[in-house]
Amino acid sequence: MEPQPVIEHGESRTTHWLRERRLRAALLIGFVESILVIASQLRWFWVVAAALVAVVAWYFIRQRFGPGTIRETAWILAASQLIALVVPVLWQVFIWGAIIALVVIALVLLAVLLGER
Numbered sequence: 001m002e003p004q005p006v007i008e009h010g011e012s013r014t015t016h017w018l019r020e021r022r023l024r025a026a027l028l029i030g031f032v033e034s035i036l037v038i039a040s041q042l043r044w045f046w047v048v049a050a051a052l053v054a055v056v057a058w059y060f061i062r063q064r065f066g067p068g069t070i071r072e073t074a075w076i077l078a079a080s081q082l083i084a085l086v087v088p089v090l091w092q093v094f095i096w097g098a099i100i101a102l103v104v105i106a107l108v109l110l111a112v113l114l115g116e117r
Contacts, residue, residue, distance in 0.1 A: 011067060011068075012068070012069065014069050015067065015068050015069045015072055018069060018072035018073065018076070019072055022072055022075055022076050022079070023079075025076050025080070026075075026076045026079035026080040026083060027080075027083065028080075029076070029077075029080035029083075029084075030079070030080040030081070030082070030083025030084045030087065031083070031087075033047070033080065033081075033083075033084035034083065034084050034087035034088055034091075037084060037087075037088045038087075038088055038091055044088070047081075047084055047085055047088070048085065050081050050084070051078075051081040051082055051084065051085040053081075054074075054077045054078040054080075054081040054082075055078045055081070055082065057074055057077070057078070058074040058075060058077070058078035061074040062074070062075075
């Protein structure tokens with residue numbers, strides 16, 4: 001016998017379905033947006049603006065609505081926008097870190113080559 005999932009009091013099937021899948025949905029949406037930002041299909045300004053609007057909307061929706069579909073949807077949108085904001089920033093940090101590491105390695109190799117002369 002498999003245990004049946006428990007639905008909280010007053011929670012609709014849609015809300016329950018969203019609650020179970022909200023992290024996956026946010027990761028998928030954030031991943032697609034991150035790829036678009038990295039590939040320069042979306043401008044940085046729009047990603048920051050969308051993240052700010054989504055987080056502010058989620059905050060107000062969280063305050064005004066009880067648990068439900070609207071609140072879960074707002075959470076998914078806010079989380080996906082934050083992911084879409086963080087991933088390109090990390091991408092740039094790692095790119096610059098790799099460039100700096102390559103320059104340092106090149107300078108060390110140049111010093112070694114010049115030292116042998």
